[in-house]
Amino acid sequence: MDLFDNLKQKVAGANKTIVFPEGQEPRIFRAAIRLKNDGLVVPILLGKVDEIKQNAENEGVDLGDIELIDPDTYPEDKFTEMVEAFVERRKGKNTKEQAETMLRDVNYFGTMLVYMDKADGLVSGAIHSTGDTVRPALQIIKTKPGVSRTSGAFVMVKGDERYLFADCAININPGAQELAEIAVESANTAKIFDIDPQVAMLSFSTMGSAKSDEVTKVQEAVKLAKELAPNEKIDGELQFDAAFVPVVAKQKAPESEVAGHANVFVFPELQSGNIGYKIAQRLGGFEAIGPVLQGLNKPVSDLSRGSVEEDVYKVAIITAAQALM
Secondary structure, three states: OOHHHHHHHHHOOOOOEEEEOOOOOHHHHHHHHHHHHOOOOEEEEEOOHHHHHHHHHHHOOOOOOOEEEOHHHOOHHHHHHHHHHHHHHHOOOOOHHHHHHHOOOHHHHHHHHHHOOOOOEEEEOOOOOHHHHHHHHHHHHOEOOOOOOOEEEEEEEEOOEEEEEEOOOOOOOOOHHHHHHHHHHHHHHHHHOOOOOEEEEEOOOOOOOOOOHHHHHHHHHHHHHHHHOOOOEEEEEEOHHHHHOHHHHHHHOOOOOOOOOOOEEEOOOHHHHHHHHHHHHHOOOOEEEEEEEEOEOOOEEEOOOOOOHHHHHHHHHHHHHHHHO
16 A cells, blocks of 8 residues: 555544644645545644635635634733743743744744644644754754654655665764664654664674774664664664665674664764665655654654645645654
């Protein structure tokens, strides 16, 4: 079954509420209408209500009964509650007056809806930068216990083949502890896409074949990852061919339970991860779905500003699926 058919089955009828801070954007409200009509998510659109309605009318689409919220006209009692919750969450880093200003911003407002359990996830980034989307999430929702940083994974799909690559989007040069956390979170993310995770922690060395600080970092990360998630199949350090090709695995890593059939690949730093997924995409013909942000307490997804309606639709489905975990 198609990857998104599987995800649709998971989220259909679960009534997960996804907030879209860019409600006036046609790509966003068109995707939201489809998601609601398909029974996949309950959308909330943020922005100037008159502008959203006018843009929808200009596009010739019917918003139906989708909830529209303008942070500037949010009921005073509810806004006060949100401000108080924000100030408490920020632990003195922002005053009440600062909070009142910040929460008029749609991304901060939408993130607070998620934090306060008024929504299950957030999708933004069609007209905002990654920083505008991710910063509120890191300040308010924050990372899960035991996870120091969020990371970005791509699901690589071609026909029946599915793999997960991480971190290809966020952390420039993670340390051993951070790399171990990325491996564990990547295993969790893989399960959302019905990938039974077999995690290879990649290097230019296989099981000590080379010596360098870079290799030592990955070796330490493997040990830490196994301690963090003893029931997951995580191994390394492995060169890509040893991780992926059974014949090579038998020669280079015969004792490994992951080598030769890995399906989750954790890159040692962002440079190789970003290059790796783009090679698979452009030369290998794989569709790269993501980045899927992982490690947060609740799901927040960052769209590309070049995204189209179909991208918004799919990312929202992934976000709803993350909310089920």
